[in-house]
Amino acid sequence: MNTNEIFANQLDSVYEIQISRGEKMNALTDAMYGSLVSHLNYAENSNDIKVIIIRSDNKHFSAGNDLADFLETEFNNESNVIQFLRAMATLKKPVIAAVGGAAVGIGVTMLLHCDWVVACDDTKFSVPFIKLGLTPEGGSSRLLAQRCGTARAHDWLLTGRTFLADEALSCGLVNKTSASIESTWGDAQILAKGLTKSSLRALTDTKALLKADEIDSVLVLMEKEAKVFASALKTTECQNAFNAFLNK
Amino acid sequence: MNTNEIFANQLDSVYEIQISRGEKMNALTDAMYGSLVSHLNYAENSNDIKVIIIRSDNKHFSAGNDLADFLETEFNNESNVIQFLRAMATLKKPVIAAVGGAAVGIGVTMLLHCDWVVACDDTKFSVPFIKLGLTPEGGSSRLLAQRCGTARAHDWLLTGRTFLADEALSCGLVNKTSASIESTWGDAQILAKGLTKSSLRALTDTKALLKADEIDSVLVLMEKEAKVFASALKTTECQNAFNAFLNK
Amino acid sequence: MNTNEIFANQLDSVYEIQISRGEKMNALTDAMYGSLVSHLNYAENSNDIKVIIIRSDNKHFSAGNDLADFLETEFNNESNVIQFLRAMATLKKPVIAAVGGAAVGIGVTMLLHCDWVVACDDTKFSVPFIKLGLTPEGGSSRLLAQRCGTARAHDWLLTGRTFLADEALSCGLVNKTSASIESTWGDAQILAKGLTKSSLRALTDTKALLKADEIDSVLVLMEKEAKVFASALKTTECQNAFNAFLNK
Numbered sequence: 184m185n186t187n188e189i190f191a192n193q194l195d196s197v198y199e200i201q202i203s204r205g206e207k208m209n210a211l212t213d214a215m216y217g218s219l220v221s222h223l224n225y226a227e228n229s230n231d232i233k234v235i236i237i238r239s240d241n242k243h244f245s246a247g248n249d250l251a252d253f254l255e256t257e258f259n260n261e262s263n264v265i266q267f268l269r270a271m272a273t274l275k276k277p278v279i280a281a282v283g284g285a286a287v288g289i290g291v292t293m294l295l296h297c298d299w300v301v302a303c304d305d306t307k308f309s310v311p312f313i314k315l316g317l318t319p320e321g322g323s324s325r326l327l328a329q330r331c332g333t334a335r336a337h338d339w340l341l342t343g344r345t346f347l348a349d350e351a352l353s354c355g356l357v358n359k360t361s362a363s364i365e366s367t368w369g370d371a372q373i374l375a376k377g378l379t380k381s382s383l384r385a386l387t388d389t390k391a392l393l394k395a396d397e398i399d400s401v402l403v404l405m406e407k408e409a410k411v412f413a414s415a416l417k418t419t420e421c422q423n424a425f426n427a428f429l430n431k
Numbered sequence: 432m433n434t435n436e437i438f439a440n441q442l443d444s445v446y447e448i449q450i451s452r453g454e455k456m457n458a459l460t461d462a463m464y465g466s467l468v469s470h471l472n473y474a475e476n477s478n479d480i481k482v483i484i485i486r487s488d489n490k491h492f493s494a495g496n497d498l499a500d501f502l503e504t505e506f507n508n509e510s511n512v513i514q515f516l517r518a519m520a521t522l523k524k525p526v527i528a529a530v531g532g533a534a535v536g537i538g539v540t541m542l543l544h545c546d547w548v549v550a551c552d553d554t555k556f557s558v559p560f561i562k563l564g565l566t567p568e569g570g571s572s573r574l575l576a577q578r579c580g581t582a583r584a585h586d587w588l589l590t591g592r593t594f595l596a597d598e599a600l601s602c603g604l605v606n607k608t609s610a611s612i613e614s615t616w617g618d619a620q621i622l623a624k625g626l627t628k629s630s631l632r633a634l635t636d637t638k639a640l641l642k643a644d645e646i647d648s649v650l651v652l653m654e655k656e657a658k659v660f661a662s663a664l665k666t667t668e669c670q671n672a673f674n675a676f677l678n679k
Numbered sequence: 680m681n682t683n684e685i686f687a688n689q690l691d692s693v694y695e696i697q698i699s700r701g702e703k704m705n706a707l708t709d710a711m712y713g714s715l716v717s718h719l720n721y722a723e724n725s726n727d728i729k730v731i732i733i734r735s736d737n738k739h740f741s742a743g744n745d746l747a748d749f750l751e752t753e754f755n756n757e758s759n760v761i762q763f764l765r766a767m768a769t770l771k772k773p774v775i776a777a778v779g780g781a782a783v784g785i786g787v788t789m790l791l792h793c794d795w796v797v798a799c800d801d802t803k804f805s806v807p808f809i810k811l812g813l814t815p816e817g818g819s820s821r822l823l824a825q826r827c828g829t830a831r832a833h834d835w836l837l838t839g840r841t842f843l844a845d846e847a848l849s850c851g852l853v854n855k856t857s858a859s860i861e862s863t864w865g866d867a868q869i870l871a872k873g874l875t876k877s878s879l880r881a882l883t884d885t886k887a888l889l890k891a892d893e894i895d896s897v898l899v900l901m902e903k904e905a906k907v908f909a910s911a912l913k914t915t916e917c918q919n920a921f922n923a924f925l926n927k
Contacts (some may be wrong), residue, residue, distance in 0.1 A: 334604070334605070335549065341629075407640070408640060413639060420632070
């Protein structure tokens, strides 16, 4: 299940998962989603781990789904990508994302399930599903508005436009920005270390209360999104958009 | 049903509805609501239309309900004003509002159902229901807090105070401000044109997901608001406030 | 029930409740919660009162629960502290808080039930439950995110860190900041006086609509929070943290 494009290391009780496919701007394949799920499950179940960091080992966070790989994989409710999003949505332990460069599609929607996001000043965010004829996933059709306001969510998802780190900061998508990718990773590690002073019980009980209201309905929404997404995938519009993208 | 105080024109797949009663700061009458509903229905049902713009043809957006006209019209759950708000709340196609000058009462609450709002720097917003002894309508008792935060919603609705374009921008009521009413209209048209590059399916599927969670409960809330509003209308306080306003 | 550490005075139809225990930074005891409930009930039921102000008579708002007193009091669903939070959550009349200096724990979570918060520039806010091994209360596990955004709520509740008045203002926890504690109290009084121009019916009907959606589910959530809180109180971690705090 594991690929060398996802790896992790543990420092004290902090588990740091890294995406390592810099030559493709960390575009995510089915195998990589599978590996991410394994690492998340391991971290969630290990008594030695209190906090999870998700980052990459290069200047980009993730260009999103690898489209060529995606076209070769059956998409359904048990796909690795869906299992990954479900794992993120249901994590009991605090999770910090450290991002930079390209943060596209699922590279943004996965952030909506993180407790903190720290971003390098150079980050270019977008949720450009509509440019491929696709529709929102990962709970973003609710969580983006909840986190960043109705106006931004409708704007970003209906236009698919790129937005920069300062806009992401001003509307609460990210908690903090930093000048370099190295200092961004450092900020995430400092924050994680601070959290480990609290007990796992206090951390997970607090996070559980913060999510208690809506975790069930977010999972239902994600299933609904996945159905609309699957049906969009079958349209000629979407297939043409994929081909145009892959041949450019 | 149509009046010449509401008119519309279509450019490619953009349908632009204009309020044209500048001598009364575009105060809205029962007949005008009826006409707005007709235009919205037309736009919603036409296969040639992808995006709707709502604006006026003069420097004001709308001073809200025309109180003199309102007093002469029976208010109930099938009133044109209620049908208009329901049509706005349930629109499947993206809608952009371009506002300036006075944006009062329903001139603000209708914005809560728009996907984008662009505003001229000179816009003066208010939801002064309480100053007439009235109560929130159009879903604003939930949607204003959801869009602009709890603190602003309670402030604006309980005091009825005027607020300016920069405050509206900073809290996400509007997406963008512009120096003149002409550039505000232009911004709305540029945005609309950009959206028409996407298919109607992708636009409406995305908007449907963005609203999926709450459209039903918003309609229930609007009915509740209308009942409280109707009962407020019958109070001496409200009738005195109307008379004072009309005689000033 | 009343203690001299809580007192109130009425000016026209404004009822001003003051916390008066400056030597302990207005830390709240069981007896003080009981007195606050009495005052809130009195204000809620008096036909002469339209608006409530909550403040202190010294530079601090409240350092939160008095831990020594808390340890000597049985904590359950009918405790005075729970009755106080329930009274705040269900108030029908508008309530304004004026804060300064220390605003800690319940000194912040009670603000989430206020219609306005004005804060002195020197205010230091925190919700440091986790530093004592405790968990969120007062509806804060939902209301803090709703009012200030998901990113801040997770940050503040999971780290327990202190934040200042400008951060509280920028994310909508407070409506306005002021240079001195005297001008903060003055701002609250000016705002209250403005509100009294409206009828009690219009004020309470408007507030009822603003809270209609969620008051029931907030009360359910508060009961859930109280159960988790009670179970956290029994842990060795929490008892050690209390002892360390009391002996420092």
